[in-house]
Amino acid sequence: MNWKNKRGKISTFxxxxxxxxxxxxxxxxxxxxxxxxxxxxxxxxxxxxxxxxCGWLCPFGLYMDTITLLRKHLKIPYWSxxxxxxxxxxxxxxxxxxxxFLLVLLIFLSSxxxxxxxxxxxxxxxxxxYLFFLxxxxxxxxxxxxxxxALFEISGIYFTYxxxxxxxxxxxxxxxxxxxxxxxxxxxxxxxxKVRRFWxxxxxxxxxxxxxxxxxxxxVLPFLGLSKDGEKCxxxxxxxxxxxxxxxxIYEKKTGKIATSMCVLCLRCVEMCPQRNCLSLKLAxxxxxxxx
Ligand code: SF4
Ligand code: SF4
Ligand code: SF4
Numbered sequence: 001m002n003w004k005n006k007r008g009k010i011s012t013f014x015x016x017x018x019x020x021x022x023x024x025x026x027x028x029x030x031x032x033x034x035x036x037x038x039x040x041x042x043x044x045x046x047x048x049x050x051x052x053x054c055g056w057l058c059p060f061g062l063y064m065d066t067i068t069l070l071r072k073h074l075k076i077p078y079w080s081x082x083x084x085x086x087x088x089x090x091x092x093x094x095x096x097x098x099x100x101f102l103l104v105l106l107i108f109l110s111s112x113x114x115x116x117x118x119x120x121x122x123x124x125x126x127x128x129x130y131l132f133f134l135x136x137x138x139x140x141x142x143x144x145x146x147x148x149x150a151l152f153e154i155s156g157i158y159f160t161y162x163x164x165x166x167x168x169x170x171x172x173x174x175x176x177x178x179x180x181x182x183x184x185x186x187x188x189x190x191x192x193x194k195v196r197r198f199w200x201x202x203x204x205x206x207x208x209x210x211x212x213x214x215x216x217x218x219x220v221l222p223f224l225g226l227s228k229d230g231e232k233c234x235x236x237x238x239x240x241x242x243x244x245x246x247x248x249x250i251y252e253k254k255t256g257k258i259a260t261s262m263c264v265l266c267l268r269c270v271e272m273c274p275q276r277n278c279l280s281l282k283l284a285x286x287x288x289x290x291x292x
Contacts, residue, residue: 008271018062026139050222055264060136060162064192079194089201096204133205138162196244223284230255232278239269
């Protein structure tokens with residue numbers, strides 16, 4: 001089976017959904033939607049639907065998947081990270097998230113007036129560290145000047161990129177703020193060309209509340225996830241090779257629910273598994289999709 005360059009219907013469908021969400025986010029950013037809503041959507045969705053947001057909706061994920069499409073079109077092979085490093089990066093992200101929460105908590109505890117509390121709710125200074133979590137939703141073009149700056153402007157259209165606003169904001173007085181932002185764009189796009197979903201290995205927004213299911217009471221969460229029928233598996237290894245974030249549990253698990261917070265639910269493994277009904281997508285223990 002030529003699994004390397006084969007593109008299934010589900011991958012095409014997923015790409016269309018990613019594009020539609022990109023335009024929705026662009027529209028929401030033009031009408032100035034409250035960013036707290038977006039934060040609640042991302043984290044609420046992750047709690048109940050696992051990392052569906054990462055696989056199907058995230059704009060930064062769309063940029064990286066587009067780079068991957070280009071690489072495939074050019075028939076250039078990708079690199080896989082060593083498994084130990086891949087897992088280590090996944091764990092490091094939790095420390096980054098912990099530090100962001102700690103920072104915001106410290107700022108919150110040092111705030112006393114209602115005015116500052118409203119700043120917390122509206123994600124205004126000094127509570128800006130929260131905005132790190134929303135950076136992957138940054139659309140690359142904007143019809144107005146972003147508050148923290150942009151890479152460049154052409155006829156009133158501003159071009160930016162995830163985290164560029166943060167870099168420019170925190171280093172605004174430094175001469176190297178813009179060069180650093182450009183380097184960040186170059187490195188992440190360049191690396192995504194060879195390492196699939198490169199930034200997803202570092203991204204703090206992609207942390208999964210699936211970890212909460214280690215607590216007995218919450219074991220049912222997230223409701224959406226993959227399942228494997230071990231009796232049908234021939235151990236061909238295709239599932240772990242096609243996985244863009246190098247999840248190995250899908251291959252290693254003998255049977256039942258695949259509970260890993262690394263999985264972005266892109267369903268690439270499900271559509272490429274050559275064994276019928278071996279892998280499936282389940283919602284609250286009911287199969288909602290497995291390939292024909
Ligand atoms: S890990 Fe981050 S960049 Fe990757 S898809 Fe999830 S939110 Fe987007
Ligand atoms: S789950 Fe499917 S793709 Fe993965 S090893 Fe088993 S048969 Fe192969
Ligand atoms: S395990 Fe399957 S669904 Fe999860 S990220 Fe990898 S390929 Fe996508």
